[in-house]
Amino acid sequence: MEINDQLAVNISNLGFHYQGNDGVVFSGLNLQVKKGERFGLFGPNGAGKTTLLSLMTGLLSPAEGSIQLLGMDVHKHHNAVNKLFGFVPQDFSFYQELSPVENMEFYGAWAGLNKQQIKTKTDELLHILGLENVRDKQVEKFSGGMKRRVNLAIGVMHNPAILILDEPTVGVDVQTRYAIINYLIELNNNGTTLIYTSHQLSEAQGLCNETALIDDGKIVAHGHIDTLLTEHKQDSLEHLFLELTGKEYRNDV
Amino acid sequence: MFKLWATIVKDSRILWRDGVGLALMFVMPIVLVIVITDIQNSTFQLINKNKLPVLVCNRDTGTSGKQLVEAINKIGMFSISELPRGQDEKMIADSMKKTDALMAVIIPVDFTRKVMAKSKTTAGKALTSFGLQADSAQKDLGDVSPLTLYYNPVLQESLRLSVKGALQSALQLVESRQTLRTLYFDINEKPLPSKLEGEMLNNKAVINDLPVSVNGSLKPPNAAQHNVPSWTIFAMFFVIMSLGGSIVREKTSGSFIRLKTLPTNYLVGMLSKQITYVGVTIIQAIVIFSIGIWLFPLINLPGLNLPQDVFGLFVVTVLSGWCAVSYAIMVGVFAETHQQSNGFGAISIVILAAIGGLMVPTFTMDTSLKAIANVSPMHLCLQAYYGLFLENGKLGNVIGYLIPLVGITLGFQLIAIWGLKRKNLI
Numbered sequence: 001m002e003i004n005d006q007l008a009v010n011i012s013n014l015g016f017h018y019q020g021n022d023g024v025v026f027s028g029l030n031l032q033v034k035k036g037e038r039f040g041l042f043g044p045n046g047a048g049k050t051t052l053l054s055l056m057t058g059l060l061s062p063a064e065g066s067i068q069l070l071g072m073d074v075h076k077h078h079n080a081v082n083k084l085f086g087f088v089p090q091d092f093s094f095y096q097e098l099s100p101v102e103n104m105e106f107y108g109a110w111a112g113l114n115k116q117q118i119k120t121k122t123d124e125l126l127h128i129l130g131l132e133n134v135r136d137k138q139v140e141k142f143s144g145g146m147k148r149r150v151n152l153a154i155g156v157m158h159n160p161a162i163l164i165l166d167e168p169t170v171g172v173d174v175q176t177r178y179a180i181i182n183y184l185i186e187l188n189n190n191g192t193t194l195i196y197t198s199h200q201l202s203e204a205q206g207l208c209n210e211t212a213l214i215d216d217g218k219i220v221a222h223g224h225i226d227t228l229l230t231e232h233k234q235d236s237l238e239h240l241f242l243e244l245t246g247k248e249y250r251n252d253v
Numbered sequence: 254m255f256k257l258w259a260t261i262v263k264d265s266r267i268l269w270r271d272g273v274g275l276a277l278m279f280v281m282p283i284v285l286v287i288v289i290t291d292i293q294n295s296t297f298q299l300i301n302k303n304k305l306p307v308l309v310c311n312r313d314t315g316t317s318g319k320q321l322v323e324a325i326n327k328i329g330m331f332s333i334s335e336l337p338r339g340q341d342e343k344m345i346a347d348s349m350k351k352t353d354a355l356m357a358v359i360i361p362v363d364f365t366r367k368v369m370a371k372s373k374t375t376a377g378k379a380l381t382s383f384g385l386q387a388d389s390a391q392k393d394l395g396d397v398s399p400l401t402l403y404y405n406p407v408l409q410e411s412l413r414l415s416v417k418g419a420l421q422s423a424l425q426l427v428e429s430r431q432t433l434r435t436l437y438f439d440i441n442e443k444p445l446p447s448k449l450e451g452e453m454l455n456n457k458a459v460i461n462d463l464p465v466s467v468n469g470s471l472k473p474p475n476a477a478q479h480n481v482p483s484w485t486i487f488a489m490f491f492v493i494m495s496l497g498g499s500i501v502r503e504k505t506s507g508s509f510i511r512l513k514t515l516p517t518n519y520l521v522g523m524l525s526k527q528i529t530y531v532g533v534t535i536i537q538a539i540v541i542f543s544i545g546i547w548l549f550p551l552i553n554l555p556g557l558n559l560p561q562d563v564f565g566l567f568v569v570t571v572l573s574g575w576c577a578v579s580y581a582i583m584v585g586v587f588a589e590t591h592q593q594s595n596g597f598g599a600i601s602i603v604i605l606a607a608i609g610g611l612m613v614p615t616f617t618m619d620t621s622l623k624a625i626a627n628v629s630p631m632h633l634c635l636q637a638y639y640g641l642f643l644e645n646g647k648l649g650n651v652i653g654y655l656i657p658l659v660g661i662t663l664g665f666q667l668i669a670i671w672g673l674k675r676k677n678l679i
Contacts, residue, residue, distance in 0.1 A: 035437060057514045058513070058514065059513055059514065060677075061677075079516045080516070081512055082515055082516040083516045085514070087510075087511060087514040089507050089510050089511060091506070091507030091510070092506070093488075093506075093507030093510055093511035094261065094507070094508055094511070095267060095508055096506075097266070097267045097270045097271070098263065098266060102263065102266060105259060105262070105263075106259050106260065106262070106263040107511065107515070108259075109255055109256045109258075109259030110256055110259070110260075110261070110512065110515040110516075110517040110521075111515050111516065111517075112516055112517075113256070114255065117627050138270070154511065155511075214572055224629065
């Protein structure tokens with residue numbers, strides 16, 4: 001396969017289905033994300049967004065095709081690729097019995113950082129994300145917004161080249177959303193490629209420059225947001241979304 | 254190494270904050286070991302010191318009935334309360350309830366007459382066989398009327414049988430004495446001298462019971478030597494309540510997803526859990542052994558004597574703990590929920606303890622169950638501990654139990670790794 005050193009993500013001819021489930025999630029899917037982009041992946045419930053992120057992060061293995069992050073095959077070079085990206089799952093992915101500092105000490109070590117790097121990065125991130133005064137308190141007592149910030153802090157500890165975020169602002173107040181989005185933009189300005197999913201399309205429109213709309217395992221639109229809005233004569237990402245995916249309820253079982 | 258250390262620190266912190274898990278792993282087994290040792294010790298004291306309360310209703314008016322009561326008294330294991338001879342069965346049952354007596358013995362009305370008649374018949378037969386003339390006028394009145402033993406159904410069968418055996422020996426003494434007196438009188442036409450009677454009846458061979466030990470020590474094991482190792486093993490396997498739940502929580506919460514996206518193999522996490530929790534099992538053993546050594550004597554329980562081979566004790570403790578932790582990890586890997594892990598974990602530990610001989614000795618089991626017990630992990634741990642604590646053996650003497658124990662432990666580990674791979678977790 002030809003390696004394009006301008007691509008952060010290169011998905012080609014991807015096929016996937018869940019074991020014991022006859023339905024095909026993806027078949028022949030192709031998608032490229034350039035380095036340095038703020039890329040939004042949107043779609044209704046059950047469209048395949050979380051499955052695609054799981055395949056990109058190596059949590060699931062494709063039946064066919066390949067996924068490369070910065071030119072390296074995710075499934076062939078699992079450990080090497082894992083150093084390149086950070087993942088902020090939709091669920092709170094840390095130990096609620098521990099404090100933010102204790103979580104970051106542990107996850108930092110697993111990300112390959114040494115003791116000094118962990119300390120420096122922990123102090124920096126807790127300051128940026130406004131968690132300094134609760135750094136030694138158990139996370140289980142935190143509000144949802146504070147937990148979201150801890151979730152994000154752990155995901156970026158090792159300065160990943162690509163940051164994959166699955167609905168990072170779900171259930172948070174306006175202040176927390178503002179802080180998280182601003183921090184993501186700052187990260188992107190420093191060279192981190194963002195891959196982001198959300199149902200908050202107005203928020204996404206402000207954050208992302210490139211987007212792909214996915215429905216029923218297929219990409220129904222892909223390109224720069226402004227270009228797509230112009231092409232489809234829509235004034236917002238939300239209207240574009242409804243035009244391309246319809247207004248019917250989606251029951252994701 | 255730093256990753257492993259960071260993971261051990263993380264696991265230790267989570268464990269330290271799991272108050273319920275710590276209570277289950279430490280408080281519960283400590284309470285168990287004290288209560289069970291106290292109960293077993295009380296059973297021993299009941300027979301040897303406190304004496305078993307028994308009601309005796311002597312309906313016989315002759316000498317043999319009185320002699321039988323004296324003989325029962327002399328056994329030394331009963332505290333006798335005599336009931337008026339006119340009491341019927343219902344009144345005796347009521348008296349048992351009122352006095353908390355577990356048993357009542359009824360000596361029948363014609364006891365002396367029957368004992369006398371029986372002794373004359375037996376003496377006559379003996380004289381005839383010696384070639385002497387017997388009293389031909391004596392009729393055979395048949396066997397001595399049976400004594401009746403009422404017992405409270407709560408009394409365990411083993412204790413009831415040992416009481417029955419003791420009564421039987423008292424009865425035999427009364428019958429033998431009377432036969433001997435009759436025989437002596439028929440031959441010598443004068444009563445049997447009491448000194449000779451005493452020598453003939455009481456001069457019995459003594460039984461010396463000695464424990465078998467590897468180093469020839471004759472110190473008899475006490476209830477603490479039996480119970481402390483048993484319940485220490487039980488405590489070790491109870492780490493499943495904390496460890497199994499911790500693995501399930503890690504799997505079902507998002508933390509596991511993030512771990513899978515980091516450049517570290519989850520086997521590091523598994524190794525950390527083993528080191529942390531084997532450490533916990535060693536602490537459990539130290540705490541429970543310390544209670545046996547220092548606390549038991551303060552609360553009038555027999556103190557625990559440590560085996561001579563302390564290194565052997567350490568090795569057996571580490572391997573028992575490793576087996577317990579491996580079992581907990583295996584259950585945690587396959588359980589889908591915290592409830593499954595805790596429910597299955599607790600029940601399976603009780604079953605393993607029963608099969609392994611922690612609750613009932615394996616020598617009382619039938620052949621098929623005994624065969625299962627011989628390959629059950631708790632039984633192997635227990636036999637290794639008993640080899641050190643009860644037989645004063647060394648590590649070399651119990652290695653035969655430790656090799657299969659390590660084999661079972663590795664089996665648990667392989668099944669856990671297979672489970673992790675099957676679930677796409679490593």
